[in-house]
Amino acid sequence: MFGMTRFYFASFSHKASKSFSSKAPKNRFGFTLLELIITIAIIGLLSAIIVPNLSRTTPRYERQAFIARFNTLVQYAWQQSLVTHQIQRVTVDVGKKKITLATATGEKDNKGELIFKPIENAVEDTEVTIPDQIQIKQFFIEGFDMMTKFARTKTATVWFYLVPEGMAQNVVINFLDTKDVRDDQPRQEALVLNPFTAQFKTYDTFQKP
Numbered sequence: 001m002f003g004m005t006r007f008y009f010a011s012f013s014h015k016a017s018k019s020f021s022s023k024a025p026k027n028r029f030g031f032t033l034l035e036l037i038i039t040i041a042i043i044g045l046l047s048a049i050i051v052p053n054l055s056r057t058t059p060r061y062e063r064q065a066f067i068a069r070f071n072t073l074v075q076y077a078w079q080q081s082l083v084t085h086q087i088q089r090v091t092v093d094v095g096k097k098k099i100t101l102a103t104a105t106g107e108k109d110n111k112g113e114l115i116f117k118p119i120e121n122a123v124e125d126t127e128v129t130i131p132d133q134i135q136i137k138q139f140f141i142e143g144f145d146m147m148t149k150f151a152r153t154k155t156a157t158v159w160f161y162l163v164p165e166g167m168a169q170n171v172v173i174n175f176l177d178t179k180d181v182r183d184d185q186p187r188q189e190a191l192v193l194n195p196f197t198a199q200f201k202t203y204d205t206f207q208k209p
Helices: 002-023 033-055 059-084 146-150
Strands: 088-093 098-108 114-118 127-129 134-141 157-162 171-182 185-194 199-203
Touching (some): 059 157, 059 171, 059 185, 134 146, 134 157
Antiparallel strands (some): 088 098, 098 114, 098 127, 134 171, 171 185
């Protein structure tokens, strides 16, 4: 009887082993649907993070961001001229790569020239940095290229005014973007100031006053 039991148990164990091995998963290749969905989600998340950061490093983005900040400063000067009834001065320091806004105090110095000071409690930025890639070649104010005065120097300071009536001087700025190169030539850009709206319009070639 014990012998029969041993034989039956051995036979059952052998069959169970074969049955288990036949149902055991075999080595497989590829991905399941869930794994594919997770992979696509990760790629989409990385793209959403990386692509905008890459676009912010392009010459076009940097140039447009600078022009937008410059326009905001000039627009704020225009608003201040209407509100305070004082002349506003926008100074472009080509050597130091700075653009600043100042307001007239109503007083004059010993040479009879108006005294300007920074705007107190300004609600907008009154200073803008010019990117290194921007090289100003011509700066026309009322038809005269002020850069010709500094042709032999690396420094130049130019300014234009906005008067209390809400009018700006006629200004045309031609510059090169040395980071945006095509056919071995830096990109040309021009900014033309509308004297009535105090906003610059952008052109992709140098403009004349």
